[in-house]
Amino acid sequence: MDHGGRLAAALQLMEREGVDVMLIAPNELNRVDTVFHLSGYRGVGESLAILRKGEKPLLIVTPEWETERAEVRAAGWEVRGPDNLAQAVASLFPNGVPAGKTATVNLGRLPAGIAKKLGSVIGEAKKLEKQLEIALMPKTAEEIENAREAAAIAEKGFERMLQVAKVGMAECDLAVQMKIYMEALGADDNFWLMTASPHNRAVQPSSGRKLEVGDIILAEMTPTYKGQLAQICRTIVVGPPSNLLSEKYALVVRAMEAGIKTIKPGIPMGDVAKAIDKVLSAEGYAEYCNPPHIRRRGHGLGHGSNAPGDVAPANETILQEDMVFVVHPNQYLPETGYLLCGEPVRVTATGVEQLSKKTAWLASIPT
């Protein structure tokens, strides 16, 4: 699929749903930008994609000077840059939007002030968030290539982290250094969590806590390359790892590999999570395969869409070629605390492609 195909899929959805107009907003706070997914433009201010039956797709961006970048990124779209987004929509539909034939996506996630004004223009409309996500699910060839590049940036970032992490360094200082390093490599954003403790309960956004001997550093690196995320999850010991920790980490990696090996088109996503749980349960950790210890074994990747959703037993989404997601057991074990390992993958015609070159290993830094 390419961006043209994705737009065609959105128009087909409108046809199926009996809709003439669809207004689509980003969901910035939850990192799902459907406008970007559809058009290739990721906004600075509020933006809205408007699809109208029989007309060129329209992208409304704010502030007005964002039109320059929007025109470059959203090839094939008409771009308008008004001062006031709600007024621009109102002027498009002087007699109101077509009653009963209008749909919206994510309008409730827009900032309250703007959504309120838009609401008075649009009135009642069908909500098509889930349907549009499904229709636009396959990654484009360009996004897959970008995911490979993002994975390569993450791996280089991790190699760099092993060189610069030192006892006494604040988590945040290390995290910021790594973020900037990955930006220099081409990343434009990063869902980057990093935390350390001798016994972690979770991976968290980094804090001012200073690294100590015996810490286990959890690193969830998720750089974005041209808007496409890829994630690797890694664990580093400050000082030499104990035999127990090495043994437990090997178990978590083995569980992850079992999950990855399961991946092929036609199976439900839930099977991947079950394969991971099976390995861990066989070693006596069945009770740690459920909340509050673990909620999911991975997730979709993208600023545009989280499809195909969580790697969780209950996810019945059938895997298709070119779906991209991360598999991460990220397991809490009572003996060692939370351990991270995770790799980004693509579903191929017959199986799976791991997008990272090296599989997670228990790394260590000297004291």
Added chain:
Amino acid sequence: MRVTQPAVLVGNYDWSEDLLPRAEYEARIKQVLGKLDAGLAGLVIYGNKIDNAALAYVSNFAPKIESAIALLTKDGKLRIHAAGSPQMMVNAKRLTWVEDVRPQRDVPKHIADWAEEAAGQGAIGFWTTEAMPADLQPRIEAGLGARKLVDVSAALNALLREKSPVALKLSREACGILGKVVEAMKDRFHGESGREAAVAAERVAADAGAQDVRILISLSKGGTPTAIDYPEGGKLDPLLAYLAVRRAGYWAEGFVTVSSMNHDTLTRAQAALKAMLAAAKAGTTVSALRDAARSVLGGLAIHPAARQLAVGVGLMLEESEAEPDGVAKLEAGRVYSLRAGATKSASDNALLSAMVVPKAHGVDVLWSALD
């Protein structure tokens, strides 16, 4: 200025008593409670990673992911619910002096339960931001049932605009960092691409103690600063940039235009900023600033990104103003960014700015693109 929003706030947002003493927060909470209508039983304060000014004002808490709420009772007790699992509250607690930090699972239910248990009878005040998603408030209202939710943001936002000595000190420090960042950007302009210069400037900001930095640059020669969303990007001359840094919650922002050639539009914009700085003092109206700028722009249009000639800067990059059209006149003790910009064509623009504190007989310049 609108800036790109990162997926997660990576820098150090931990509360530091050295930078923001507990007494500062006690005084702020007293002021907040003093402004609340006597009939209100308590206050809900909302913030997210995009705009956390109100939340940070009372608690120092800036959500590094998604959002958070603070629940304030009339006797000053504060509780925070933050995004993340219970296990993630370890680092969340480091972001605030507030001891009671809990995971945020179901915002309407947290608020309804708290209103029943901790708040008294009566309506609940709501201090929120335009960056709150529209679908949240109706859900909170539904959760509260018969009890009313009263938006008190307009009244309480006045507190964000007033700057205490501590807030002014941090604003000054932010401006000091901004100066270093701008110099780094200018230094690298001659040899590196705009993107590389921006990355280098971000590194300088981090080393200088910024907890956050946002940089926008021209996409094309002389273009208005925008998001750096692609890895490529050549050397642009002129290059326009917008830089913002945050220090212990307080932002400083600056527009700069860098050019290796004589550039009439830039010369005019420089003259406009100079004229605005000369005219500015406590009580100066924005229309007077506009007149001062226009008098030296030689007929050039004011750049759209500088149409708001003065914006309040503090815990947010553009503070909410009492007037719907933004700052009407400069007030003593506040921190403003004064912006000057001229435009001739899509590729012939200049943007400059200065951070100032108005006084009775002029302004205290905290940072200026003219330096």
